[in-house]
Amino acid sequence: MLSRVGSSFYRTAAWRLALRSTLVFAAGSAAVFLAMYFIVARTVRERSDSWLTGESETLRQVALNTPRDALYDRIVEEVAELASQEVSWDGGGRHVEGNTVFFAQIGDPSRPPVWVGPHDSAKFLDALRAMNIPQGAPVSLRVSGWREPFRVVALDMRPGDGRLYLGLLDSGAVHLLRQLLLRFFLGWVFMVAFGFLLTLLGLRRMLQRVDAITGAASSIRSDDLSSRVPVGSQHDEVARLARTFNNMLDRISSSVNQLRTLTDAVAHDLKSPITSVRGSLEVALSLEDREQSSELVASAIEHLDRLSDVITTSLDLAEADGGALRLRRETVDLSDLVHRVAELYAPAFADRSQQLTVTAPAPVLVTADVSLCTRLLSNLMENELRYAGAHAHISFAVFATGSSACITVEDDGSGFAPDLLPRVFQRFVKGRESEGHGLGLAFVSAVAGAHGGRAVARNRLPRGAQIVVELPVASADQEDRQIPDNLLTSH
Amino acid sequence: MRLLVVEDDTTIREFLTRALTESGFRVDACGQGAEAERLALEGIHDALVVDLTLPDIDGLELIQRLRSQGVSSPVLILSARRSVDERVLGLERGGDDYMTKPFAVAELQARLRALLRRSTPGQAETTRLRVADLEIDLIRREARRAGVELQLTQQEFALLEYLCRNVGRVVTRAMVLDHVWKMRIDTSTNIVDVHIHRLRNKVDRESQHPLIRTIRGVGYLLRD
Numbered sequence: 001m002l003s004r005v006g007s008s009f010y011r012t013a014a015w016r017l018a019l020r021s022t023l024v025f026a027a028g029s030a031a032v033f034l035a036m037y038f039i040v041a042r043t044v045r046e047r048s049d050s051w052l053t054g055e056s057e058t059l060r061q062v063a064l065n066t067p068r069d070a071l072y073d074r075i076v077e078e079v080a081e082l083a084s085q086e087v088s089w090d091g092g093g094r095h096v097e098g099n100t101v102f103f104a105q106i107g108d109p110s111r112p113p114v115w116v117g118p119h120d121s122a123k124f125l126d127a128l129r130a131m132n133i134p135q136g137a138p139v140s141l142r143v144s145g146w147r148e149p150f151r152v153v154a155l156d157m158r159p160g161d162g163r164l165y166l167g168l169l170d171s172g173a174v175h176l177l178r179q180l181l182l183r184f185f186l187g188w189v190f191m192v193a194f195g196f197l198l199t200l201l202g203l204r205r206m207l208q209r210v211d212a213i214t215g216a217a218s219s220i221r222s223d224d225l226s227s228r229v230p231v232g233s234q235h236d237e238v239a240r241l242a243r244t245f246n247n248m249l250d251r252i253s254s255s256v257n258q259l260r261t262l263t264d265a266v267a268h269d270l271k272s273p274i275t276s277v278r279g280s281l282e283v284a285l286s287l288e289d290r291e292q293s294s295e296l297v298a299s300a301i302e303h304l305d306r307l308s309d310v311i312t313t314s315l316d317l318a319e320a321d322g323g324a325l326r327l328r329r330e331t332v333d334l335s336d337l338v339h340r341v342a343e344l345y346a347p348a349f350a351d352r353s354q355q356l357t358v359t360a361p362a363p364v365l366v367t368a369d370v371s372l373c374t375r376l377l378s379n380l381m382e383n384e385l386r387y388a389g390a391h392a393h394i395s396f397a398v399f400a401t402g403s404s405a406c407i408t409v410e411d412d413g414s415g416f417a418p419d420l421l422p423r424v425f426q427r428f429v430k431g432r433e434s435e436g437h438g439l440g441l442a443f444v445s446a447v448a449g450a451h452g453g454r455a456v457a458r459n460r461l462p463r464g465a466q467i468v469v470e471l472p473v474a475s476a477d478q479e480d481r482q483i484p485d486n487l488l489t490s491h
Numbered sequence: 492m493r494l495l496v497v498e499d500d501t502t503i504r505e506f507l508t509r510a511l512t513e514s515g516f517r518v519d520a521c522g523q524g525a526e527a528e529r530l531a532l533e534g535i536h537d538a539l540v541v542d543l544t545l546p547d548i549d550g551l552e553l554i555q556r557l558r559s560q561g562v563s564s565p566v567l568i569l570s571a572r573r574s575v576d577e578r579v580l581g582l583e584r585g586g587d588d589y590m591t592k593p594f595a596v597a598e599l600q601a602r603l604r605a606l607l608r609r610s611t612p613g614q615a616e617t618t619r620l621r622v623a624d625l626e627i628d629l630i631r632r633e634a635r636r637a638g639v640e641l642q643l644t645q646q647e648f649a650l651l652e653y654l655c656r657n658v659g660r661v662v663t664r665a666m667v668l669d670h671v672w673k674m675r676i677d678t679s680t681n682i683v684d685v686h687i688h689r690l691r692n693k694v695d696r697e698s699q700h701p702l703i704r705t706i707r708g709v710g711y712l713l714r715d
Binding site for chain 2: 294297298328344375
């Protein structure tokens, strides 16, 4: 169990991101520290090298000016001793532990070399002889038994007198550099570890909130869309993610609810006509009387026509809601259109003793789909025919108000039922005594919406209903598309 | 008159063949685009009825190919798709008329007749129509029944003219709305019936022989 938790932790984004950023940080800071160290080390070496160069020149002068007699070795040794004393004491007179200086003059093999320095001279001389040291330039020399290399400068003497060597092991500097390296290293390790821990914890905290969203999301099922993810008090990206997620859930749940209403309605509105069509045809089949059976077949066809209308309108509405309704825009005079549609409906209103008034004195131009606008107006007319009631006064008016064209429909009928009013433009919403499918006003609203306008319904005081449809008026920048007349008017 | 019906749905193909044969056409029918192309290239058909969804090639492409190979007979497109865009596309590609499913057979027949009329020129425009004792003067916009002038509104006159021009043939509600009011709206309501009822009151009330009949489930018929 523990190992499973462990291995799953190493697969988290928090671990991966923290590790990656820490590695980059570690490499970068190590490079900076090393560069600093090498700069310091070079400066220290240059200091000892410049001492070596100066001092070796002095020794050479002394050696050259001292006659090669029995005292030669003594004098040179003394000078070398003095020189070595210089570096063994710091500026304040304190003895510097561990600084080691050696001096050697190696000439022809018959004379023993002059040597001032540590007692194990043989090792030094071997090392000096083994290495080909260039004239005048300090180099590093490793001597067996010594952990640190010496800096050595070599100077040629007169022919026959061989070479003069001066070596220095600046232990103080070496110690300083070692301390520096150690501190750099410890500091680096601490920085990297601390940084890693901080990044890891920060990322984990953030990603745990993401995990909480994931958990909440995976617990949401299609049959229960009520739960929401925790948003938290912060206003950062993760909180925004959570809020966006919750908004999305709100929209999905409202869509699902609409879909449920829709499927219920479809089940009812499609199945009942199918049932009656089937029934009519079945009875017609068994009837002997041709006239009676024709009557039934005709009624079946009428049901099918209604069914076909429901399907067509539902598809149009679905397209309009999905923003996929294609508009063939052209300049339409709404006043003219209302008059024409009213002419078509006038006898039907008269038959029901309803009075229709149309007030559209001036042309109102909109850039719109004339076919959809015609259906919008005919739907409004049919709505009044059906629901305004006998002897109602119905008035249609068209006028322009600034940037929009208004179509208002008013009647003095019984108005919308209060529970229906907020939903009259939804699909399949209809009054209890309605014979329609509840698509007419939904279509009106969808067409208005597709044109960038809207439809509003309210009840009038003391009685009656009012529907206002607003469409944006024709704008000059919208291109008029001329469509052959037969395309728009023919089936 | 010989027709070629191209429709992949067997049921629809069969009823189209039957309905069009009954109304006096000779009908060849097939369900494949390739076969349709071969038959159409024989050049013996006066008009083509083409469904857009064929199993082998797209109906629009078939029409385009036929046009490019010199087939000039009028083409009536059938489609289940209902967008205005597709209608425009169909007519651009060489179709002459476009109907969406479902449709009334009466309307299909009327449209085919209109297409065939269009493709056989040389018919003089009439100025008077006469059915039994009904006379219509198209220039003076007057109608008389048994010599008595009928008081008709403009709409009623246009409706009567349309029925007379289609004497002996059934016209659907959609056709009436389309030709008389130039509108394409839902036909589920009885709005056209109201107009027909009023017209009938004026034309047939005084007569022993009613001319305007309602064919339930389909539309209206004017005949003597």
